[in-house]
Amino acid sequence: MTTFNKIYLIYSAAVEEQLNSISSHPLIVDNAINLRIVKLSELASIHIDDGLSHALVWVEQQHYPQVLRCAENKKLSLGFLPIKGDSLSQFYKNLDLPKSFDDCLQIALQQDPLFIDLIICNDEVVTDGVNLENQTTMLEFIGDSHTYNGFHKFIFQVKRFIHAFSLTPQPVTLITAKDKTVSTAITGMVLLDFHKSGALVQMFQESVSLKDRRVSVALFAPQSILSYLQLSSSTFLGASKKNLPQQLGYIRTESLLVKTPVDTHYLVNNKPLTTRELIIETLSVGVQVNAGDKFREAQQFTDDKENVISDQLPQQDSRIKYLAETLPFFSHALESDFKDLFLSLKDNACISSTYVLLMVLSTLLATLGLFLNSPSVVIGAMVLAPLMAPIISLSMGLLRSNNDLSQRSFVTLFTGMFIALSLSALMAYLLPFQEITNEIEGRLHPSTLDLLVAVLSGVAGAFANARENIAKSLPGVAIAVALVPPLCVSGIGIGWWNFDVFYGAMLLFLTNLTGIIMAAGLSFMVIGFAPFSRARKGIVLSVFMVSVISVPLYLSFVNMQQIAVVKKQLLGQNYHIGGQQQQLRNVKVWLGEPLKISADLIGTQLPDASILAQFEQHFAEQFGKAVTVDFSVRLVAESYFVNNEKKGL
Numbered sequence: 045m046t047t048f049n050k051i052y053l054i055y056s057a058a059v060e061e062q063l064n065s066i067s068s069h070p071l072i073v074d075n076a077i078n079l080r081i082v083k084l085s086e087l088a089s090i091h092i093d094d095g096l097s098h099a100l101v102w103v104e105q106q107h108y109p110q111v112l113r114c115a116e117n118k119k120l121s122l123g124f125l126p127i128k129g130d131s132l133s134q135f136y137k138n139l140d141l142p143k144s145f146d147d148c149l150q151i152a153l154q155q156d157p158l159f160i161d162l163i164i165c166n167d168e169v170v171t172d173g174v175n176l177e178n179q180t181t182m183l184e185f186i187g188d189s190h191t192y193n194g195f196h197k198f199i200f201q202v203k204r205f206i207h208a209f210s211l212t213p214q215p216v217t218l219i220t221a222k223d224k225t226v227s228t229a230i231t232g233m234v235l236l237d238f239h240k241s242g243a244l245v246q247m248f249q250e251s252v253s254l255k256d257r258r259v260s261v262a263l264f265a266p267q268s269i270l271s272y273l274q275l276s277s278s279t280f281l282g283a284s285k286k287n288l289p290q291q292l293g294y295i296r297t298e299s300l301l302v303k304t305p306v307d308t309h310y311l312v313n314n315k316p317l318t319t320r321e322l323i324i325e326t327l328s329v330g331v332q333v334n335a336g337d338k339f340r341e342a343q344q345f346t347d348d349k350e351n352v353i354s355d356q357l358p359q360q361d362s363r364i365k366y367l368a369e370t371l372p373f374f375s376h377a378l379e380s381d382f383k384d385l386f387l388s389l390k391d392n393a394c395i396s397s398t399y400v401l402l403m404v405l406s407t408l409l410a411t412l413g414l415f416l417n418s419p420s421v422v423i424g425a426m427v428l429a430p431l432m433a434p435i436i437s438l439s440m441g442l443l444r445s446n447n448d449l450s451q452r453s454f455v456t457l458f459t460g461m462f463i464a465l466s467l468s469a470l471m472a473y474l475l476p477f478q479e480i481t482n483e484i485e486g487r488l489h490p491s492t493l494d495l496l497v498a499v500l501s502g503v504a505g506a507f508a509n510a511r512e513n514i515a516k517s518l519p520g521v522a523i524a525v526a527l528v529p530p531l532c533v534s535g536i537g538i539g540w541w542n543f544d545v546f547y548g549a550m551l552l553f554l555t556n557l558t559g560i561i562m563a564a565g566l567s568f569m570v571i572g573f574a575p576f577s578r579a580r581k582g583i584v585l586s587v588f589m590v591s592v593i594s595v596p597l598y599l600s601f602v603n604m605q606q607i608a609v610v611k612k613q614l615l616g617q618n619y620h621i622g623g624q625q626q627q628l629r630n631v632k633v634w635l636g637e638p639l640k641i642s643a644d645l646i647g648t649q650l651p652d653a654s655i656l657a658q659f660e661q662h663f664a665e666q667f668g669k670a671v672t673v674d675f676s677v678r679l680v681a682e683s684y685f686v687n688n689e690k691k692g693l
Contacts, residue, residue, distance in 0.1 A: 048155055050078045052090060052099035052120070054111060057083075058127060059102050066102070066125075071149055087114045100125055100152050105133040109169035109313065112331055116162050121332035123152025133313075134238035135171035138254070140336030157332035158340060160254040163237060165312050165324045174235040174324055176214065177309040177316060178207075208269045214308050218263075221298035221325075222350050228293070228357040231272070232264030233302070235324060240342075251296055251351065257326045258348070261300055263293035265357045268572065296351040299325035385509065385573075389440050392433035393452035395459055402430045403463045403528075410532040411468045417481035422529050429528040431460050435557060436505050439564035442582035443574045464531035465538065472539025480545070487533045488548035490555050491601035495594065498559025505560060506567035527556055551596055558593050562586035607633045610667065614641065618685070621662065622655040624648055625685050629678075638670035639663070645675035648682055 055063060066072065067079060082090055084103050087110070101111050102125040115122050124141060125148050126132070141148050163170040213229035236244060236252045237260055244262045252260045266272035271291060302322040310317045406428035413421030434456040441450030472478075480488075530552040537546030565586050569579045610633045619626040626647040634640035641663065645651065656673055663671040 048077065048098045048153065050080065050096045051153070052080045052082055052096065054082050054084060054087070054090075054099050054101050054103060056103040056107060058104055058130075066100075066149075069149065071146075071153060075153070077153070084110070087111070090114065090118055090120065092118050092120055097121060098123065098155075098157070100149075102127065104130050105136055105171065106313075108133060108135060108171045112162060112169045112171070116327060116329065116331045121157040121334070123149075123154075123157075123334040125149060125152060133172045138238050138240050138339065139333065140240075140339040142336065151334050151336060154334055157334050158255070159330045159332055160335075161237070161257055161259075161326040162329075162331045163235070163259055163324065163326050165235075166317065166319065166322060168312055170235065170238070170313060170324075172313040173238050174233075174310065174312050174322075176230070176233045177311050178210075205273060208272050211266070211269065211272065213265065214304055216308075217303040218295060218354075219301040219303070220295060220350055220352060221300075224297075224350070224352050226293075226295075226352065226354045226357065228263070228265060228354065230263050230265045230293075230357070232262075234262050234264075236260040236262055248294060253342075256348065257328070257330070258296050258298060258350075259300055259324050259326060260296045261294070261324065263295070263354075263357060264291060265293065266291045267358055270570070290356050293355075293357040294351070294353040296349075298350070299323060386440075389437040389509070390449060390452070393437040393441070393449055393456055395456050399430050399433075399456065399460070400463065402428055403460045404467065406430075406528045407464045407467045407532055407535075408471075410464075410529045411471045411536070414481060414483045414529065414532060414536065415471075415475065415477075415479075417483050419483065422483055422526075425528055425532075426526050431457065431527040432505055432560075434460065435527075435560050436509050436564050439502070439506070439561045439582075439586070440568055440573070442561065442585060443565040443568050443579045445578060445581055461531060464528055465535040468532035468535025469539040472536040478540050478542075483529075484533050484536065484545070487530045487552050488545060489600055489604070490548070490552035490597060491604050492594065492597045493601065494552060494555050495559050495590070495597055498556040499563040501556075502560035502563025503567045506564040506571070527553065530556070551593070551600075554593055555597060558586065558589040562590045603635055606635060610639075610641075613666070614643070619659070619662070621658045622651065626651075627685075638672050639667060640672050640674070642674040643676075644678050646678045646680055646684070648680060648684075650677060650679070651675070 053063075053066065063081065071077075072079065079100075080096065082099075084107060090099070097119065098121045099115070100123050101108070103111060104127060108124075111122065114120065124136060124139070126136075126141070126143065126145060128145075141151060165174050211231050213231050215229045216227070218226040218228070234244065236248060237254055239252075248260060248262070300323070302324075304320050307318050307320060308322075310319070310322055406425045409428065410422055410425035413419070413425060434453045438450060438453035438457060440446070441448075441453055530549045533549035534546050534553065537543065537549060562583075565579065565582055568574060569583070574582075611631050614628050614631050614633075619628075624647055626645055628643040629646060631641065631643040633642075656675065659673050659675075660671050663673070
């Protein structure tokens with residue numbers, strides 16, 4: 045090992061009583077090294093010549109800035125020694141120095157120091173980083189990932205959740221050495237040069253170095269509490285500086301000036317600093333230090349280009365203004381962010397010849413499909429139906445309190461409803477039969493389950509309109525929610541002058557309508573197309589409409605439950621009435637006084653009136669109310685019941 049002949053030993057009061065141990069250390073004695081001992085407070089006495097230009101630094105790491113500044117001024121190279129119990133700075137850990145004192149001393153004595161950048165922040169030498177104060181999330185990205193596993197990960201997430209509601213973005217103007225200016229609002233900032241692990245460092249490792257005379261700064265700018273909570277180190281998997289995740293920015297430059305309109309709290313070397321102007325820069329020469337092999341291998345970066353990546357940071361004046369007030373729970377999209385969507389929704393809110401034609405065709409198809417009891421024809425009508433478009437537009441209009449969009453959407457929606465009701469009523473009046481098919485029957489008894497379908501369809505519809513990559517799913521949404529068929533059934537009820545048919549189907553349509561409006565509005569708010577302060581009126585109105593419609597739906601759902609209980613009892617037994625064995629299949633139940641039961645009666649003989657009377661009496665005793673029955677008879681051989689018993693039926 046090649047070592048210096050004469051070396052300064054800079055020490056502090058904390059190790060004064062241990063000076064003899066280092067003077068008599070074998071590495072010092074065996075290499076005949078002449079130690080010039082200098083107290084930390086007497087750095088001015090150091091004199092550099094050709095034979096004496098290196099120093100061992102044995103001081104608390106909080107004093108490293110003072111020693112580094114002296115070394116830069118006097119062109120003194122340094123080797124660092126740890127003090128037991130002293131917390132390690134980011135600077136020391138980044139040099140990849142071992143924890144063992146003897147191993148550290150061996151590295152510190154080597155006669156091959158390398159130049160590294162000396163980074164200054166507001167005239168203080170940086171050894172423990174620069175960042176905004178109170179930035180909990182950044183810890184996960186710049187720390188060792190293994191410290192955030194298991195229970196520690198859970199505790200960290202709880203703290204971060206609590207911290208999210210106290211976030212206040214700081215409006216800042218960032219000016220680089222080449223006068224590139226970025227105005228934005230941030231909640232986190234970290235100097236990466238002294239960090240060697242963590243998700244952020246891994247992402248920028250090719251451009252972060254302490255030998256490039258550049259500072260590398262990562263910026264964190266969530267635009268809502270929700271986006272803040274969603275961000276985690278896993279977000280960075282596969283990411284690169286050319287394709288940064290949302291909320292992140294990166295600047296690499298010789299010097300960075302951070303200007304804020306109000307006093308802003310930073311941490312420089314873990315000490316608080318309040319200022320409106322923060323400047324981070326590298327000194328032109330730097331300082332020579334001895335470091336571990338891994339550090340030497342990693343510091344090979346030679347690119348001197350300035351790099352500013354700020355596309356994912358908020359930069360519009362209006363966005364910075366609202367972020368400066370408080371961090372909203374949901375993102376707030378500006379007019380410029382959804383210009384294309386808003387123009388599309390305006391077009392959808394207008395009546396056009398295409399809209400009218402599609403309404404006519406879908407109504408005619410749906411009505412014929414209902415009479416023909418053909419699910420495939422009804423589904424075809426669902427795909428053709430254009431009603432989903434004005435409903436989504438109406439939802440956005442209510443959400444953003446846009447009266448013009450709301451009125452246009454409502455007129456277009458009402459026009460479509462009028463076309464569907466009038467055409468289906470006319471067809472029902474002209475056609476010579478009034479049979480309630482299964483397709484019609486299936487739309488007469490909506491419940492809260494139908495409301496749930498409408499809500500999910502509203503969410504899907506909002507996302508399909510807001511995201512071009514899933515817009516192709518709109519036909520599927522139209523099929524799921526089925527807007528035109530219940531309207532046509534209502535029209536059939538009008539044509540037949542049957543109030544029960546009209547009411548049941550119209551209730552289903554209104555269920556779909558209100559559910560979609562509410563769910564789409566909430567989805568648009570979550571996506572960020574309106575702040576809650578602006579959306580409150582529309583959300584309250586849509587929730588009120590859903591609450592009103594939920595009352596009859598809940599009652600219908602209760603009826604469904606009661607009918608299901610009755611059906612289960614009827615289908616789960618064999619009957620021995622009139623001296624023969626019977627079963628019921630395809631049971632239908634109508635609640636009321638009396639209870640009506642329609643079913644296929646399976647038996648070996650034709651029943652007479654007395655058998656039906658006995659069934660009514662049996663059911664009346666079973667359910668505790670008057671019952672009427674309407675049976676279709678199916679005759680089977682005795683073996684039918686024997687085989688069913690073997691099968692457990």
